[in-house]
Amino acid sequence: MQPFTPNDYRKRVLAAVERRGGADSSDSFELYDIPLEESDSLTDDEVNTRIDEVWGFWQRHRDHPKYRVLVERLVAEHPHRSAPLRQRDSRSAEARTVSDARQQRDQGRYELLDNAIERLMDRYGGIPTSxxxxxxxxxxxxxxxxxEVTVRLRRYRIIDDADTAPEPEMASPTTSLSDQRLIQITELLAEFSRRRDAPPVHTLLGFLRLDTDAITDRDTISRSAAILREQARALPAGRMRALVDELLIHVESILLEAPATADAYLRSILDGVDAALRPQIRAAVLVxxxxxxxxxxxxxxxxxxxDLSTRDARALITRIAAEYGATVENPPPPPAQTRATQTPPAAAGSPGEWQAALRSARKALRSDRLDAARDHCARARAAAGDDPVARRQIDAVADEAERRSAAPTPAQPATPTQTPAPARQVTTAPPTPTTPTATTPPPAGPDLPPITGVTVSGDRLLFTWPAGVTEAVVVIRSDAPPEYPADPRATSTKVTNTRYEIDGGVVLPHSAARQGHVAVASCRRDIRGRLEVAGSFGPQAHAPL
Incomplete structure (x- = not known):
């Protein structure tokens, strides 16, 4: 174990943890800078000395402008995090746990790449150079x-195809805003976001609860800035009030002074979103x-x-996809209740009416009463009319309610997502008391070619993979055939076609009830790398165990 060096720790550990999303993305060995591979050879005195050195570093950096929020949390959780490391026995147990977690995390790093490679191999028989x-x-x-990608590709055949055109390069427009100032604004917005219990704010327009459609609407920007300025006056003196005041100064000098400066800031927003979405679009259209x-x-x-408007977002996505020679299939318009811009403007009520309804929606959201939250949002929209500031706040709460509605709940077990278990880990369990009734409608899923020819041979489950499908979900139910892939009374696991070929089928666990039933559904990966499962089984996808 190397001696503790504060500057090296800040750059190597603290900065890396902050980039990954905070303390939840790390572990105690990393946070206290203790090499995992040396956990058994280090003495308790050496480890406790290192813990005390790191603890002292945290105490001295509680007011650090960039890391104060992270450090405040580490200080608060210090007794809990450090306790397992102080004695050899508990440290060894913690090391095994952390080692397993790191190994799973490393495997997850390759999941997107491996899925893309499998799809390319299925379509082209190799990896096209293009x-x-x-x-x-x-x-x-x-x-x-x-x-790491190059090493992973050594085991696959590379095909020299004709499409060798170079990747498009984005032109960098001339801007009157310096990089230093844009970085300063980004850091202020990031700290402002960390100090709020709300979705993060990425731009000055988002700070005003506006989007890029408002970039030329000086009246709307001035009105929104005035509201925030009035709200800031009610804040106690401290860092939060100072942040709001500093950001409002940037709003005045960038968005309200010269139109050319506002245009330059709009270009910087578009460039930032381009950089964020381009790799994802490239991945989505690759195959x-x-x-x-x-x-x-x-x-x-x-x-x-x-903070892009829907109009600017569509234009940006279409342009990037076209640069890669891809066609764009537009999604259907969202339901009217999910975005205020889809509903005709209603006669506005008093500001107190929509604000009261919005407070009720937020309270319902905190209690996970999602239907009530949506109802309160509808009342808030009706009272707010066409007030853009009100609509922005209401939309944020309504979108969060819709997002949570789409997420899996204990009463509706979801199909596997980012880190599904291997096929050997299928287990069966009796229904829980909260199991929905048989009248619960199956969730919608993508339209995928069905799995066929499902049969059981010994301890193997065999079936026919349709063209283009490289992953499937195996669903087992002990009392009856599974009704649909997300049947809450069944258990499920994911299998890839690679694992299927290696094992000669899906290995059924010994715990599976042999008098039960099994069914298999096709899957695909969306752009986020999450697993999308077909909403129903094919006619030849069932078999008794």
Missing amino acids: KRAGLDEIGAMGGLTAD EDRLHPSDHQYLLEQARDL
Whole structure:
């Protein structure tokens, strides 16, 4: 174990943990800078000395402008995090746990890349040279370096195809805003976001609860800034009030003084969203040279989260996809209740009416009463009319309610997502008391070619993979055939066609009830790398155990 050096720790450990998303993305060995591989050879005195050195570093950096929020949390959780490391026995147990977690995390880094490779192999019989650069971008999305991607590709055949055109390069427009100032604004917005219990703010327009459609609307910007300025006066003196005041100064000098400066800031926003979405679009169109509607919808939501208007988001996504020679399949318009811009403006009520309804919606959201939250949002919209500031706040709460509605709940077990268990880990369990009744409608899923020819041979489950499908979900139910892939009374696991070939089928666990039933559904990966499962089974997808 190397001696503790504060500057090295800040750059090597603290900065890395902050980039990954905070303390939840780390472990005690990393946070206290103790090499995992030396956990058994280090003495308790050496470890306790290192813990005390790191603890002292945290205490001295509680007011650090960039890391104060992270450090405050580490200080608060210090007794809990450090306790397992102080004695050899508990340290060894903690090391095994952390080692397993790191190994799973490393395997997850390759999941997006491996899925893209499998799809290319199925379609082309190898890796086309024209698709090679796209795999580097997909690997980067999972945290892989170009060298790690290269090593992974050594086992696959490379096909020299005709499409060797270089990747398009984005022109860098001249801007009157210096990089230093843009970085300063970004850091202020990041600290402002960390100090709020709300979605992060990415731009000055988002700070005003506006999007890029308002960039030329000086009256709306002035009105929103005035509201925030009035709210800031009610804040106690401290860092939060100072942040709001500093950001409002930037709003005045960038968005309200010279139109050319506002245009330059708009270009910087578009460049930032371009950089964020381009690798994902490249990954989405890599195999099929088209942008699937569900991927398009996800990218639209991401762009809107980064404060682009729907109009600007569609234009940006279409342009990037066209640069890669891909067609864009537009998603259907969202339901009217999910975005205020889809509903006709209503007669506005008093400000107190929509604010009271919005407070009720937020309270319902905190209690996970999602239907009530949506109802309160509808009342708030009706009272707010066409007030853009009100609509922005209401939309944020309504979108969060819709997002949570789409997420899996304990009463509706979801199909596997980012880190599904291997096929050997299928287990069966009796229904829980909260199991829905048989009248619960199956959730909608993508339209995928069905699995066919499902049979059981000994301890193997065999079936026929349809063309283009490289992953499937095996669903087992003990009392009756599974009704649909997300049947809450069944258990499920994911299997890839690679694992299927290696094992000669899906290995059924010994715990599976032999008098039960099994069914298999096709899957696909969306742009986020999440597993999308077909909403129903094919007619030849069932078999008794």
